[in-house]
Amino acid sequence: MHTYQPESIESKWQKYWLEKKTFKTPTDTSKPKYYVLDMFPYPSGAGLHVGHPEGYTATDIVARFKRMNGFNVLHPIGWDAFGLPAEQYAVKTGTHPKITTEKNIERFREQLQAIGFSYDWDREVNTTDPNYFKWTQWIFLKLYEKGLAYEDEVAVNWCPELGTVLANEEVIDGKSEVGGFPVIRKPMRQWVLKITEYAEELLQDLEGLDWPESLKDMQRNWIGKSIGAEIDFQIQGFNEKLRVFTTRPDTLFGATYMVLAPEHHLVDQITTPDQKQAVAEYKEAAALKSDLDRQELTKEKTGVFTGAFAINPANGKEIPIWIADYVLVSYGTGAIMAVPGQDERDWEFAEEFDLPIVRTVQPPGNFEGKAYIGEGVAINSEFLNGLKIKEAKEKIITWLEEKETGKKAINYKLRDWLFSRQRYWGEPFPIIHVDGESKAVSYDELPLELPEVDKYQPTGDGEPPLANATEWVNTTDPETGKPAKRETNTMPQWAGSCWYYLRYISPEFDGGPVDPDYEKYWMPVDLYVGGAEHAVLHLLYARFWHKVLYDIGVVSTKEPFQKLVNQGMILGEMEFTGFKQKGEWISSTSADENSEQVKLSDEEVEKKGDGFVLKGTDIRVDARAHKMSKSRGNVINPDSVIEQYGADSLRLYEMFMGPLEQVKPWSTKGVEGVNRFLNRAWRLIIDEETGELRSELSEVSPSKKQLKSLHEAIKKVTEDIEELRFNTAISALMIFVNEANQWKEIPHSVAKEFVLILSPFAPHIAEELWAKLGNEQTLAYEDWPLYNEEYLKADSILYPVQVNGKVRANLEIPADKALDKEYVLKKAKEDTKVQNYLINSVIVKEVFVPQRIINIVVRPA
């Protein structure tokens, strides 16, 4: 038997590609280039899951397609291999993270190769390789030299469980993103990168990028630009001014009190003796609160009066200064002017503490709410009265600028990037501390490698694990000979992934992170595919580094990733869940956490109305696909899919499921479907008895009908790959095979072209069929078939005929008459079925859309 046997042909071609280095990136730069990039994986111990191959297959299809279209293609892969899991494993077992990491990479590489991705394996990068992180450290030194990396004592997100500091972005609902452990605020000395310096550029340059609009919006929100004013309030009895930022300077006359963040630097100075104790207690309580606690208390406002007063510069009134934790020290100036009339938070606070409220914008007559934040004209505001918000803002800013007590200002929500972690398994900072000052290690000392340590835990007092390596830590400053201590923090995982796309361009280059000549050729990345979870973290950080590298002349483009696509998550199989309470079935709509969940088979349920119910009852059940997770036991392992159906079926199915960007449930039955298709494609060309070409295959020239089928497929597949619509491309291939299987005779030339357009999707079977068709070379660099419009033309056009918008007949019109309106309409009106609807009626209008449809509008006579 010579049936389609993926296991043998797939390993055969994988070996061929590797040995022949089929996908080695060309080094000539004469042809047009295409750089297609995957977000490189963290090589976890669990191996690949089915989510990985989704994006990877999409980019692989594009890479193979572009090669066949005459492009030089750069399609690399690598490993984002620093990170917490390997380190936690080291803490538990004492195994060096390097060993764990190598083992995991080995496994990932094998798995990726078993799917037949056309990566250039000579360009693999690994963030933990000293030859790689040498340049991560190099870039850090450049940031340091430019003043973009600084040390600061900041209240950080300290996670005691993980023994490390987390970036704001790594804290979700007051818990660590990794592991879900509680996070508290703790002041520590930290390295910080001044990403805020690039806030405006990061915002502006989003415009030119071909990224999903939703993702650009997420970045815009994250950067959070707001335009307003800074206003100085004189503090009564002190030679100090209190500066606030506000987006509503027009409401200044309504500022009836002020609030400082508990951590504000002026708090202690201005607090009056009789308030000292209350303020101190409040400050202490606020400091102890974790972020989680702060969030849980959002409903109730708390605060303490400092005893001090400020002067409202608009009307000279004395207003009290409070402290409250609803004002954040890290945004704006850490202080606000409170305008309860126009701000809901201030209104709540004013109500709680009986502070005066003055409306300065006229609410509409029927307004019943509290604070009014809508449009309206200014009231109770002297010279602003009667002005609309926008005009009032302009006028008050001009007035403040004249009085030198305020000015127009812009603020960003974006904060500087907390760049150090108290971990072992990360890039060491190329920094030494001499006489309490930090100092850069010289470039020729790079890479600065990690020392060997006995234990990977942080020291008890929060000092990073590197502090244990005393020999490494204690060094001398080569310049002065003074004793020095090495920095013991390490860089976060984002560091290595901020620039890896550049290293692929010239992985061996040792004159800089990237060879400038090749950088100019390959950059920017033409297509970048990865998960949406990196929308604001990785993608913002990488853009920031790229802009710095641009400013120092290392790269030639302002943005790294021209086009970006997020693949949607793959969920587990659809599940039906019924609910029981006290042994009785209850409807899913009335179920709560205490209800018992029962997994049901498809036979036990049926569709009723717009949901599913227990068969023969009205009891609703839950019908949905869930995220794959170990605990739910619905994880699909790509290895077993390959084992059962082959890598080509896995690839094909992942692309056939639906649009790339969409979230979609896995279906094993669906894999069987595409596997059947591959079997049909195989049998179209191969005689299963002999294993040779079928006797139906011959050198005859194709018929008109055959050319039409083929060229329709070529057209659809070509256009769909360009637009990343792989699901419909595959459907076109299926339609072709279904048609071709009816043919008595199959022209050799048609079979060849079909195999070529199948090849980006299912490369193994395509290579095998290509070889069987008598070719000796891989098809990877064959010319992509072009479609010919001539062959697509039909002999006749089918016109649906509508009467009053309802289809009543279908007319077959010869192609040469199809554009003749008179003729087609005459035929339509002659049709017996149509005539039934024309009796006793007057034709009001005749609509003729060439090649499409006819609509005859009538009304009763």
Add this chain to the structure above:
RNA sequence: GCCGCAGUGGUGGAAUUGGUAGACACGUUGGACUUAAAAUCCAAUUCGAAUAGUAUUCGAGUGCCGGUUCGAGUCCGGCCUGCGGUACCA
């Protein structure tokens, strides 16, 4: 709360600038092949009704309500639901 995206058969999904809703696939049902099963092949499959007999006709139908249009899954207005992001950002 705010921002973004999405709601189409039993299921995943398809539908050029508004032009026959349901391509392709899964599932299901029936049939062929087989001692039998698997595999394969063929046919049917949005729902409802009618006629009638192996085909045809009519009506409804793309989350809900309304609008524009000869014609709306697609455009406009108002909702509902789900998903993702974000949250005292002054």
